[in-house]
Amino acid sequence: xxxxxxxxxxxxxxxxxxxxxxxxxxxxxxxxxxxxxxxxxxxxxxxxxxxxxxxxxxxxxxxxxxxxxxxxxxxxxxxxxxxxxxxxxxxxxxxxxxxxxxxxxxxxxxxxxxxxxxxxxxxxxxxxxxxxxxxxxxxxxxxxxxxxxxxxxxxxxxxxxxxxxxxxxxxxxxxxxxxxxxxxxxxxxxxxxxxxxxxxxxxxxxxxxxxxxxxxxxxxxxxxxxxxxxxxxxxxxxxxxxxxxxxxxxxxxxxxxxxxxxxxxxxxx
Amino acid sequence: xxxxxxxxxxxxxxxxxxxxxxxxxxxxxxxxxxxxxxxxxxxxxxxxxxxxxxxxxxxxxxxxxxxxxxxxxxxxxxxxxxxxxxxxxxxxxxxxxxxxxxxxxxxxxxxxxxxxxxxxxxxxxxxxxxxxxxxxxxxxxxxxxxxxxxxxxxxxxxxxxxxxxxxxxxxxxxxxxxxxxxxxxxxxxxxxxxxxxxxxxxxxxxxxxxxxxxxxxxxxxxxxxxxxxxxxxxxxxxxxxxxxxxxxxxxxxxxxxxxxxxxxxxxxxxxxxxxxxxxxxxxxx
Ligand SMILES: Nc1ncnc2c1ncn2[C@@H]1O[C@H](COP(=O)(O)OP(=O)(O)OP(=O)(O)O)[C@@H](O)[C@H]1O
Ligand SMILES: [Mg+2]
Numbered sequence: 282x283x284x285x286x287x288x289x290x291x292x293x294x295x296x297x298x299x300x301x302x303x304x305x306x307x308x309x310x311x312x313x314x315x316x317x318x319x320x321x322x323x324x325x326x327x328x329x330x331x332x333x334x335x336x337x338x339x340x341x342x343x344x345x346x347x348x349x350x351x352x353x354x355x356x357x358x359x360x361x362x363x364x365x366x367x368x369x370x371x372x373x374x375x376x377x378x379x380x381x382x383x384x385x386x387x388x389x390x391x392x393x394x395x396x397x398x399x400x401x402x403x404x405x406x407x408x409x410x411x412x413x414x415x416x417x418x419x420x421x422x423x424x425x426x427x428x429x430x431x432x433x434x435x436x437x438x439x440x441x442x443x444x445x446x447x448x449x450x451x452x453x454x455x456x457x458x459x460x461x462x463x464x465x466x467x468x469x470x471x472x473x474x475x476x477x478x479x480x481x482x483x484x485x486x487x488x489x490x491x492x493x494x495x496x497x498x499x500x501x502x503x504x505x506x507x508x509x510x511x512x513x514x515x516x517x518x519x520x521x522x523x524x525x526x527x528x529x530x531x532x533x534x535x536x537x538x539x540x541x542x543x544x545x546x547x548x549x550x
Numbered sequence: 551x552x553x554x555x556x557x558x559x560x561x562x563x564x565x566x567x568x569x570x571x572x573x574x575x576x577x578x579x580x581x582x583x584x585x586x587x588x589x590x591x592x593x594x595x596x597x598x599x600x601x602x603x604x605x606x607x608x609x610x611x612x613x614x615x616x617x618x619x620x621x622x623x624x625x626x627x628x629x630x631x632x633x634x635x636x637x638x639x640x641x642x643x644x645x646x647x648x649x650x651x652x653x654x655x656x657x658x659x660x661x662x663x664x665x666x667x668x669x670x671x672x673x674x675x676x677x678x679x680x681x682x683x684x685x686x687x688x689x690x691x692x693x694x695x696x697x698x699x700x701x702x703x704x705x706x707x708x709x710x711x712x713x714x715x716x717x718x719x720x721x722x723x724x725x726x727x728x729x730x731x732x733x734x735x736x737x738x739x740x741x742x743x744x745x746x747x748x749x750x751x752x753x754x755x756x757x758x759x760x761x762x763x764x765x766x767x768x769x770x771x772x773x774x775x776x777x778x779x780x781x782x783x784x785x786x787x788x789x790x791x792x793x794x795x796x797x798x799x800x801x802x803x804x805x806x807x808x809x810x811x812x813x814x815x816x817x818x819x820x821x822x823x824x825x826x827x828x829x830x831x832x833x834x835x
Binding site for chain 1 (some may be wrong): 735736738739740741742743744745746749753754757758833
């Protein structure tokens with residue numbers, strides 16, 4: 282469904298060409314949930330943006346349903362890392378304008394109903410008249426989530442969608458995400474960037490672990506075979522959960538351990 | 551029984567202290583306002599004092615404040631009299647200047663805003679038109695007056711024409727700058743959700759640029775108001791600029807100074823009006 286074929290993404294900077302990521306190969310099946318995890322600045326957003334069509338690979342290509350991605354489109358719903366709400370529109374209008382643009386065939390009442398449905402889903406219906414300036418970071422994030430979901434895309438591209446949320450809200454939005462995914466017969470493909478290992482395991486079928494940049498590559502892809510539906514409290518006791526968690530921690534933390542060794546050496550000296 | 555009394559007592563006390571607080575707030579506001587006014591009066595007082603001293607030193611070659619204010623009062627007492635083409639009240643003069651400024655200004659805005667949008671949004675248009683703007687912008691609007699005369703064969707229309715030219719640049723440049731500084735985040739939203747051109751224009755580009763456009767309009771009207779006086783000195787007929795020139799020819803410096811005051815006050819009001827509009831349309835980012 283999504284096929285990332287040997288892409289390299291470089292940016293032109295004043296200091297010359299900066300290769301953010303390279304040799305990225307990834308096949309994502311329809312209905313799969315894939316997380317991308319890695320240290321800050323390794324190029325997670327960059328890869329997601331290549332799928333969304335916001336940036337173009339300097340080598341290789343991205344295929345979506347066997348067609349090369351040539352730009353963004355309403356078949357992919359995006360939650361931007363910085364929310365990207367329009368500050369002059371209130372919460373409701375931010376979503377309505379997106380729905381109105383992405384689903385031109387629907388009637389006005391249908392579109393308004395959709396907006397209401399998703400605003401209620403993220404618990405923002407009572408705040409619908411507020412402007413982005415007047416709401417918290419987590420509320421902005423939920424608005425962005427509602428906007429991406431409301432256009433009912435085949436592919437959801439989520440860039441740290443739950444990053445600014447407290448554990449409780451995060452938990453309930455995880456459930457909402459999976460609920461929606463189930464309601465559509467698990468046909469929606471979800472690619473998500475996250476820093477949260479537990480979140481990645483709970484939600485994903487596969488977890489892509491990145492190396493550090495520059496010129497970051499994929500370090501490893503972990504498969505998560507935990508049975509669905511998953512229950513947050515129960516899966517933490519499963520042996521497989523613990524193994525995956527341990528492996529991810531090792532992949533992401535090995536640098537920290539080396540630092541610690543240095544620390545002890547210095548002390549001994 | 552006792553308890554209820556205590557309750558009512560305390561609640562009435564609350565009520566009193568509440569109204570007291572509101573009263574205090576109003577009082578505080580009046581005091582700060584009064585203080586501000588006091589400083590303003592003080593500043594003008596100093597100015598008038600210096601003026602008075604200068605007029606004494608120059609043996610009243612510069613008229614004294616008192617003489618000027620009595621002439622000023624004569625002028626504003628009956629602003630709308632009309633004794634033929636060469637003797638009209640200051641209100642009529644001012645009115646015709648304002649009408650001219652706004653005609654030229656509105657015409658200018660009608661051209662400048664769309665041009666600014668184009669130049670700001672398309673690098674092709676920018677490359678094509680911006681050099682022209684850069685060459686024409688520094689030209690004193692008065693230099694356009696002869697061209698206006700030739701084109702319209704009327705001094706009054708030529709004045710409107712130079713106001714039109716004057717009003718173009720600040721609005722055009724500010725609009726273009728506003729459009730060009732649209733953050734890529736906002737553009738990305740439009741791209742990601744497939745906004746139509748119209749939606750992009752009305753829901754992204756214009757709302758973002760609106761404060762910049764209004765700032766441009768404010769600068770334009772400011773310059774236009776500067777230029778109208780000079781323009782009407784050239785064109786003659788009727789208008790506050792002509793009034794200044796006419797008073798100078800009649801050797802009435804009192805009238806000239808009065809006119810300067812009036813020009814300043816009207817300019818201030820115009821500026822305040824647009825500042826107010828600017829605040830109104832500025833969204834909170
Ligand atoms: N438009 C750009 N121009 C130049 N360099 C860029 C651009 N966008 C990203 N980069 C660089 O590419 C690298 C990867 O950036 P990216 O935003 O993808 O990181 P990330 O993994 O999403 O980080 P984080 O977890 O902090 O969001 C960074 O070094 C960044 O400086
Ligand atoms: Mg990122």
